Amino acid sequence: MGVLIKNGTVVTAESEFQSDVYMEGETIAAIGKNLPQKDGDEVIDAAGKYILPGGVDQHVHFSFTYNGSKVRGFETSDAAAVGGTTTLIEFVNQEKGKGLIETLENYKASDADGIAMVDYAFHSVMTDPREEVIEEIPKMAEAGYPTMKLFMAYKGMFFHADDDAILKALQKGKEAGVTIMVHAENADMIDVLTKQLIAEGKTAPYYHAVSRPPVVEAEATRRAIYLAELADAPIYIVHVTCREALEEIKQAYSRGQAVYGETCAHYLVLDTEDLAKPDFEGAKYVCSPALRTEEHRKALWEAVDRKWLNAISSDHCGFDYENQKHMGFGEGKSFADIPNGAPGLQNRINILWTYGVCQGKLSPSRLVDLCCTMPAKINGLQTKGRIETGCDGDIVIFDPDYRGTMSVKNNLEGVDYSPFEGFEQKGRPDTVFLRGQKIVESGKYIGQKGQGKFVPGKPFGAAYKG
Ligand code: URP
Ligand code: ZN
Ligand code: ZN
Numbered sequence: 001m002g003v004l005i006k007n008g009t010v011v012t013a014e015s016e017f018q019s020d021v022y023m024e025g026e027t028i029a030a031i032g033k034n035l036p037q038k039d040g041d042e043v044i045d046a047a048g049k050y051i052l053p054g055g056v057d058q059h060v061h062f063s064f065t066y067n068g069s070k071v072r073g074f075e076t077s078d079a080a081a082v083g084g085t086t087t088l089i090e091f092v093n094q095e096k097g098k099g100l101i102e103t104l105e106n107y108k109a110s111d112a113d114g115i116a117m118v119d120y121a122f123h124s125v126m127t128d129p130r131e132e133v134i135e136e137i138p139k140m141a142e143a144g145y146p147t148m149k150l151f152m153a154y155k156g157m158f159f160h161a162d163d164d165a166i167l168k169a170l171q172k173g174k175e176a177g178v179t180i181m182v183h184a185e186n187a188d189m190i191d192v193l194t195k196q197l198i199a200e201g202k203t204a205p206y207y208h209a210v211s212r213p214p215v216v217e218a219e220a221t222r223r224a225i226y227l228a229e230l231a232d233a234p235i236y237i238v239h240v241t242c243r244e245a246l247e248e249i250k251q252a253y254s255r256g257q258a259v260y261g262e263t264c265a266h267y268l269v270l271d272t273e274d275l276a277k278p279d280f281e282g283a284k285y286v287c288s289p290a291l292r293t294e295e296h297r298k299a300l301w302e303a304v305d306r307k308w309l310n311a312i313s314s315d316h317c318g319f320d321y322e323n324q325k326h327m328g329f330g331e332g333k334s335f336a337d338i339p340n341g342a343p344g345l346q347n348r349i350n351i352l353w354t355y356g357v358c359q360g361k362l363s364p365s366r367l368v369d370l371c372c373t374m375p376a377k378i379n380g381l382q383t384k385g386r387i388e389t390g391c392d393g394d395i396v397i398f399d400p401d402y403r404g405t406m407s408v409k410n411n412l413e414g415v416d417y418s419p420f421e422g423f424e425q426k427g428r429p430d431t432v433f434l435r436g437q438k439i440v441e442s443g444k445y446i447g448q449k450g451q452g453k454f455v456p457g458k459p460f461g462a463a464y465k466g
Contacts, residue, residue, distance in 0.1 A: 001038075001039075001040035001041060001042075002022055002023055002024040002025075002029065002038065002041050002042075002436075003022070003023045003041065003042045003043075003044065003393070003433065003436065003438075004020060004021075004022050004035060004037050004041050004042070004043045004044070005020060005021045005022075005023075005044045005046050005051060005395065005397065006020045006035075006043060006044065006045055006046060006047075007020070007045055007046055007047040008020075008021070008046030008047070008049050008050065008051040008397065009049070009050050009051065010031065010050075010051045010387055011050050011051065011052050011364045011365055011367075011368050011387075012053075012365065012368060012373070012386065012387055012388075013365055013366075013368050013369035013372075013373040013374070013386070014365060015365060016050075016364060016365060018033070019031055019032060019033060019051075020032060020033065020034065020035040021035075021051055021387065021395065022035050023393035023395065023433065023436045024436070025393075025436055026392060026393055026435035026436045027383075027389075027390060027391065027392060027393050027435075027436065028387060028388065028389050028390065028391050028392070028393050028395075029389060030389060031387065031388070031389060042438075044397065044431065046397050048399075048400075048401070049397050049398060049399050049400070049430065050364060050397070050398040050400065051387065051395060051396070051397060051398075052084065052364075052367075052368055052372065052387075052395070052396040052398050053368060053372040053373065053384075053385050053386050053387050053391075053394060053395065053396070054084065054085065054086025054087065054118075054372065054384070054385070054392075054394030054395060054396055054432065054433070054434065055080075055083070055084045055085035055086060055087070055348065055349050055371045055372050055385075055396070056085070056086075056087045056088070056089070056371070056372050056375040056376045056379075056381065056384055056385045057080060057085045057087070057088045057089070057313055057314050057316070057345065057348060057371075057375070058088075058089040058123075058262070058311060058313050058375040058378065058379055059089070059091070059238055059239065059262065059264065059313030059314060059315045059316075060080075060088045060089060060090050060091070060313075060314060060315075060316045060345060061090070061091055061315070061316060061317045061318075061341060062074050062076075062077075062090045062111070062112075062316075062318075063090065063091075063092055063093070063107060063111060064091070064093070064317055064341060065093075066157075066319070066339035066340055066341070067327065067337060067339060069319060069324045069327060069339045071317050071318040071319055071341070072318035072343075072413065072414040072415060073111055073115070074090075074111060074112050074115040074116045074117075074120070074452075075115055075414070075449075076318060076345075076412060076413050076414035076415075077115075077116050077117040077118050077120075077345075077452065078117045078412045078445040078447070079345045079346040079411065079412035079413040079414070080117070080118045080345050080346070081117055081118050081432055081434070081439050081440050081445055081447060082346060082412060082429065082432070082440050082443060082444070082445050083345060083346040083347060083348060083349055083350060083429065084349040084350075084396040084398065084429035084432060085118060085345065085348065085349065085371075086118050086119060086384075086394040086396075086432065086433075086434045086439075087118060087119045087120065087121065087376070087381065087384050087385070087394065087455060088118060088119075088120055088121075088345070089120070089121045089122065089123055089147075089375075089379055090112070090120060090121075090122050090123070091122075091123045091125050091149055092104050092107045092122050092123070092124060092125060093125040093127050093158075093159050094124060094125060094126055094127045094128055094133070095127075096127065096128055096158065097128070099132075099133065099136055100124045100126065100133060100136050100137070100140055100145075100148070101124075101136065101139060101140060101143050101145070103124070104122050104124055104140075104143075104145055107122070108122065108454060112452075112454070113450075113454065114449075114450040115449060115450060116450065116451075116452030116453075117439070117445070117447055117448070117449060117450075117451055117452050118434060118439075118451075118452045119384070119392075119394075119434065119435070119452050119453050119454075119455050120452055120453075120454060120455065121144075121145075121379060121381060121454065121455050121456070121457050122145055123145070123147040123148060123149050123181065123379075124140060124145055124147070124148045124149070125148070125149045125150070125151070125159060126148055126149075126150055126161065126165065126169060127158055127159045127161075129161065129164070129165035129168065129169070134168045134169065134172050135172070137169060137172040137173050137175075137176065137178055138172065138173075138175050138176030138178070139176075140176075140178055141176040141177055141178050141459035142176075143456075144454075144456025144457055145456075145457065146176075146177060146178050146179060146379070146380045146457040146458060146459040146460075146461060147178065147179045147180075147181060147236075147378075147379055147380075147457065147461070148169060148173065148178055148179075148180055148181065149180075149181040149182065149183065149238065150165060150166050150169060150180070150181075150182050150183075151182075151183045152166070152182055152183055152184050152185055152186070152187060152220045152223075152224065153183050153184075153185035153186075153187050153190060153212075153220070153288060154183075154187060154288075155187035155188060155190065155191045156191070160187055163223065163227060166180070166182060166224065166227050167227050167230065167231060170227060170228055170230075170231035170233040170235065171231045171233065173233060174231065174232070174233035174234075176459055177459030177460030177461070177464055178459060179234060179236055179378065179379075179461050179463045179464070180228075180233065180234075180235055180236070181235075181236040181237070181238050182220075182224045182235065182236075182237060182238065183238055183239070183288075184217060184220035184221040184223075184224050184237050184238075184240075184245065185212055185216050185217050185220050185288065185289055186216045186217075186219045186220045186223075189212075189215075189216045189219065190211055190212045190216055193210070193211045193212070193216075194211045194334075194335075194336050197210060197211055197334075197335075198334050198336065203328075203333065203334035203335060204280075204282065204335065205275050205276075205280065205282030205283045205285070205286055205328070205335050205338060206272075206275045206276040206282055206335075207334075207335050208275060208286045208288075208290055208335040208336075208338070209272045209275050209290035209291065209292075211290075211335070211336075212288065212289060212290050214241075214242035214243070214244045214245070214292065214296070215244060216289075217240075217241060217242055217244070217245045217289050218242065218244035218245045218247070218248055221237055221240070221245040221248045221249065222248045224237065225248060225249070225252045225257065225259055228257065228258075228259070229252075229255075229257055234258035234259070234260065234463035234464055234466075235258070235259055235260070235463070236259075236260045236261060236262075236378065236463050237249065237259065237260070237261035237262075238261075238262060238313075238315075239262065239263060239264050239267070239289060239313070239315050240261045240262065240263050240300070240303075240309060241263065241267045241289045241290075241291075241292050241296060241300070242289070242292050242296045242299070243295065243296050243299040246299055246300070246303050246308060246309075249261055249308060249309075250308055253308070258463055258464070258465075258466050260310050260311075260378060260462065260463045261308075261309050261310060261311075262309055262310060262311035262312060262313050262375075263300050263303070263304060263309050263312055263313075264312065264313050264314060264315040264344070265312060265313075265314060265344055265347070265348045265351040265352060266285075266287065266291065266314075266315070266342060266344055266351075266419060266420075267291065267292065267296075267297070267300055268297055268300055268301060268304075268312075268351070268352075268355065268356070269297070269351055269355050269420075269423070270285060270291050270419060271291055271292070271293060271294070271297075272290065272291050272292060272293050274291060274419075275290070275291060280325075280326070280329050283321065283325040283326070283328055283329070283335075283338050284321050284325060284342065284417050284419055285342060285419055286325065286328070286335060286338040286339075286340060286341075286342075287315065287317070287340055287341050287342045288340045288341075301356070301361045301362075304356075304362065304366070304370055305361060305362055305366060309370075310370070310374045310378065310462070311370055311371070311374050311375045311378065312348065312352060312370045312371055313348070313375070314344040314345045314348040315341065315342075315344065316341075316343055316344050316345035316413070317339075317340070317341025317342055317343065318343045318345075318413055318414060318415045319339045319341060319342075319343075319415065320415055320416045320417075321415075321416050321417040322416055324339050325338050325339060327339065342419045343411075343413045343415045343417075343418060343419065344419065344420070345413055346411055346412060346413055347406055347411075347418070347420050347423075347425075348371065349367070349371055349396075349429065350406065350425050350427070350428060351420065351423070352367050352370070352371060353367065353398070353400075353426065353427045354423070354424065354425055354426045354427065357427075358426045358427070372384075372385040372386070373385045373386055374462065377461060377462035378461045378462045378463055379457045379461055380457035380458035380459060380460070380461040381455055381457055381458075382458055383455075384455065392435050392436075393433050393434075393435050393436035393437075394433060394434055394435065395432070395433040396429045396431075396432050396433075397429070397430050397431040397432075398427060398428070398429055398430065399427060399428055399429075399430040400426070400427045401427070402425070402426070402427050402428040402430070402443075403424075403425070403426060404425040404428065405422060405423065405424060405425060406418060406420040406421065406422070406423040406424075406425050407421055407422065408421060412445065428443055429443070430442060430443060434447065434451065434452070435453075437451065439451065
């Protein structure tokens with residue numbers, strides 16, 4: 001008994017074509033015109049709709065803590081499903097005194113297994129670069145964790161990493177095909193500017209952007225690229241936001257260096273001016289790097305279209321506005337006390353369809369490459385992000401005629417606000433399958449808690465392909 005999706009337009013990273021898709025068990029069994037129906041099959045007519053691979057969101061925070069404030073976790077992963085994302089990759093900060101794999105396995109057992117509603121993988125975040133921890137990096141690849149991030153930003157926080165740790169991680173990672181990722185912002189520059197702004201009484205959320213202008217990101221991006229050159233290892237830059245950082249990446253390409261990178265949906269559609277909203281509302285938009293101006297958004301749209309950037313993630317961070325973002329409000333408080341990060345898991349693909357595809361900035365194929373295929377390849381998820389026989393039956397039937405408005409009222413992220421409140425929405429994932437099981441119907445989640453499975457990644461992901 002399988003599922004036969006008929007008459008849709010299949011979109012892959014390379015092309016679009018009219019086809020049926022047949023799923024049997026957990027996998028895609030056939031793709032072609034006029035596929036035969038077998039007894040007991042469910043048949044879905046997808047005429048007028050697109051058939052996309054399930055999205056892969058490789059930048060999600062379900063365990064991030066900032067100044068003691070913790071985000072929502074995997075119990076809200078149905079938000080990914082209704083947004084057309086069937087695999088997500090969560091950043092897990094190494095616990096002090098514990099190993100990388102030990103931390104990942106503890107977190108997986110306590111916070112993901114039996115809870116997740118879509119499939120999942122993990123990136124390790126190295127916070128404690130002792131010699132024995134560096135030596136553990138190659139073992140991560142064998143255990144199904146072939147990626148690791150280091151935070152160049154966030155001076156004074158336990159997860160900040162210096163150049164010493166990044167260089168050693170790059171050198172050790174390449175022995176076993178572990179892809180090293182960095183959050184590229186110069187922590188000292190931010191620290192100096194933050195202290196100066198606060199001393200001048202400039203404490204409102206808007207000054208978050210003033211404390212970390214584009215040069216802060218460009219400097220760290222350049223430094224990370226040179227560290228990777230020295231180690232002769234590939235590098236992946238998470239959440240690239242500005243023209244200057246893009247220039248560093250483009251120059252590295254022209255030197256022949258393997259530099260991969262992503263941006264995130266909010267950097268393409270939100271603005272520094274959002275941080276200036278009155279009555280502390282700007283706090284909703286405090287994320288790092290900071291939101292940028294129109295000039296940078298234009299550069300980012302061009303970069304994702306022209307493959308200078310390889311993926312678009314959500315950097316989802318589910319902090320509430322009322323009781324968490326408000327930690328930066330009141331006497332003696334400032335933008336530096338506001339937890340960094342914004343929710344966005346549910347609307348990543350909707351934003352890119354409405355403001356990318358519908359505005360002629362991205363083709364549907366480019367969207368699929370950025371949101372599904374490349375994130376899977378970068379992370380060594382070999383059966384995800386593609387519509388091909390033998391791949392997992394992760395399928396989104398996307399209705400381009402749907403019209404709606406994005407709002408926290410119809411959002412499953414479990415957070416009390418959405419940074420995309422009131423945004424017009426064109427199109428939506430109508431029906432979503434996770435490994436052949438229907439988990440979304442008419443835009444509503446119908447799956448079950450714990451239905452998601454851990455997907456081990458393979459080492460030597462796309463960044464190693466040069
Ligand atoms: O502001 C952000 N992006 N918060 C999440 C942690 C990070 O820096 O990625
Ligand atoms: Zn970051
Ligand atoms: Zn992040």
